[in-house]
Amino acid sequence: MSYVFTAPEMLAKTAGDVKDIGSAISTASANAAVPTTALVPAAEDEVSAAIAKLFGAYGEEYQALVAQAEAFHAQFTQTLAAAGTAYTEAEAGNAALMAGASSAQTAPNVLSALTTPFQSLLGPTSVGTGGSNGIVALNSVAKATSADPLVALIMGGTFNPTPDPGYVTNVFNSYIQPNPLFAGATPQGLFTPEQFWPFSPNLGNLTFGQSVTQGVTLLDDALRGPTGVLTQGNSAVVFGYSQSATIATNEIRALMAAGSPYQGQLSFVMIGDPNNPVGGILERFPGFYIPFLDVPFNGATPPNSPYPTSIYTIQYDGVANAPQYPLNPVSDLNAVMGYFYLHHTYPDLTAAQVANAVQLPTSPGYTGSTDYYMFLTQDLPLVQPIRSIPVLGDPIADIFQPDLRVLVDLGYGDYGPGLNYANVPTPASLLSVPNPFTVLPDLAIGAVQGPQAALVDLGLLPQSALPTAYPYLPSLDPGLNFFLGQPSVTGLSLLSGAAGDVLELIPPIT
Template sequence: MSYLLTAPEMVATAATDLDGIAAALYAANAAAAGPTTGLLAAAEDEVSRAIATLFGAFGQEYQAVVTHAAEFHTEFTQALAAAANAYAQAEATTCSALNTFETQLQALLAPLLPNAGAGAINPPSITSIGAQVAFIMGGTGIPDPDPMYVTGAQTLFIQPRFPGFLSDALHTPEQFWPTTPNLGNLTFGRSVAEGVATLSNALTTQFSTLGNSAVVYGYSQSAVIATIEIRHLMAQVTPPSPSDLGFVLTGNPNNPNGGVLQRFTGLYVPVLDVLFNGATPPDSPYPTVIYTNQYDGTGNFPQYPLNLLADLNAVIGIVDGTHFYVGLPPDQVANAVHLPTSPGYTGNTDYFLGLTQKLPLTSLIRPIPYVGTPLAELVQPDLRVLVDLGYSDYGPGLSYADIPTPASFLSVPNPFAVSYYLAKGAAQGVQASLVNLGWLPPSYIPTGYPYAPSVAPGLNFFVGQPSVTGLSLLTGALGTAARDLGWIPPWWD
């Protein structure tokens, strides 16, 4: 059996270009018609008249040939355009068939699997008659958010969801010994604990005046601080009202489905003092927005960590800019995918995933002079397929953003989808590389997966979204042993 791979958008663009050539041929033919077919004799003698007649005959024959050529060109253009449509329709049919196959398989497995439908969307809202303050915290290495950071957090993430709040940059240690020696010698756990105390005091002061309200912005380490504070508030007898307090978390290591501190829940790393302390409570009564960039290793860590390529991509995503949020383009934030929540979800948290076009892995080769970017564009589509095998899909009857999901040892790849997208990605990579080199116009840039990112490419068969896995039992047992040995400091309690 043989296979034919095409790029429909390339064929369609070529048809348009050829149509322009046909128009030019017609115009040139018309312009040349008079001068080449209506030659006058140079004199009144018989020789001059014979020469004029001869060249006129040649001109008429040329006009006939060019007319036929232009007609053939038009017919070829129409055939090419029709082929583009046919290829596009065939590709859509193929994708539909793959989706139908996976859907039918999931329907057969549905009685055995949880999470069969989609949950409702609960937009956050805060009403207040008093002072409205947005407490903005930095991330690791950023104890004092500067004006640019504060403006980015306010404009991109707070204002669209919680309008009317005034910014207040909150100092927190944001240390992670030994990676932040310039800030001090606090370990991650100790730094988080001091940050929780600072945030708790700020909220207590804010709510000491009746009618005041607050929004908390946490990023990276300070999202962990906010998570612990949410847990403390939920345990209080008289906590602040949900109508007075909200949270916005970006790059959240406690993201229920993707946060690295939830993927390996229970595990404790001594010396670095990192406790994998689980998920931000999805049942929190407080209006909350969790925004994560795709492939950010803190908030979007692979569900299947035996995929070492996906792990490496996520780790690079922490340092290559994917983990940076306050400087994101506004349209990327505005167009983030609103992830589905589980059927009957009654929590107050909305989850968003910002799709990442440039795979973090390719940041290793893009800086190479001259050839770096074309090479990155060449390999990126197939690399994306291999990386995405480390993740499950979001969608109704698939994975949900609110369910705390630990890492699993094994996935079940769909060989039909994987082979199809690897073949398609190879063709897209060549096309994208030629565009980058300037050998093809920008209109030839590929569209669709795997050149473009997706939250549900269908590379793995869905086998449920377990809250307990063999790997989570292992990490939990290791954490219990660490606690029994007295390795876990009291500030993690």
């Protein structure tokens, strides 16, 4: 929001100074009148007379220009003085309004006090002083000039405490600006510590837990502090990435504990959310705690939040899309590789890619305000190191990738009606039952698709020969496991919570 500050007394002084300039112009014009318009020929010959006439004509044009300058300064001086009067009387009118001049009897007088000086300055206006039309017009002007602006508070991820302009612009253009809900938003980077001792020695010595705690304080102050966005009556959309998505999660919890204020003014957008209800690493093992590093596994971003929220996840990102069945070592290794190859790529996605994200299903009767999206991943992180091999990297990786995808996806549940729903907090489970009637055919298909894709990579087959089905292409519901329900409490979650209670007794090392 932009503001204009004026000092009426300074306007009056400036008007006086401008008036003095006009007087100086008038004096100079009078002094120059005779010498510039009454030139006497130097001699009686025709040439001298012509020269005198020529310079005399220039002198007359100069006097005409000076006369216009005098008229301009006179008008400008009057306008500047009127502006000072207008601001003074407008302040008086505002004071009257603030004092309670809101009744039907008082409103026309206050309206007159506000508009009269501006009418004298700018000419007739459509804001009248009589009848209901004038009051309606005043209300329209008030809404147009003081409509609540929308501020996008954009936080960085771990190791990025102070979002730079490039980062702010990228995520704003991709995740915020295209959403009609956030039309007209103004992006603003927000500092949060984003430390993770001992992996961020250049930033400080805060542990993950300490960094998140301080981040919540900073975010809450930016929203609800004395000069906070919401405190000033504005609206806000909070953007969180990775660690700052956890900060946003904790802020949502604090707001809900306080009665969920500011509904209609506050929204959230999260990418790479460690608290993603289905797949977030901090929800897969709720209650667990990593001592020394001070990492509390504090559960899911509240799916019943009343604040409009969008959560974006990249498939196989080990932070936001961790396996549901961690006894699958291939799936686990792929998720670890996903942290290194995928988790950092969220800010680089374009608006078109974000628009093509798959919206995940939510449970029947879901009344929350959160939408969940998934970016499908074509290339498995597990084989990304192979792809870095010159020339033969892609063909070799594509030979194995389809069958490897089947093995990786055995570590995940399926999304869809009657299957997993994105809004249901889902901890990790030990038990999964593969469906041989799906797994075996998919492995057989993958054994054909892999070499076929490799031949395309080598240029021996046209691009049109690339496989067009799973497991060469990714899927959210391959049906590899028998569906055993979507429990919010599992034996593994109970075990992780009990272990966390003990491990929390060990203080962090800083």
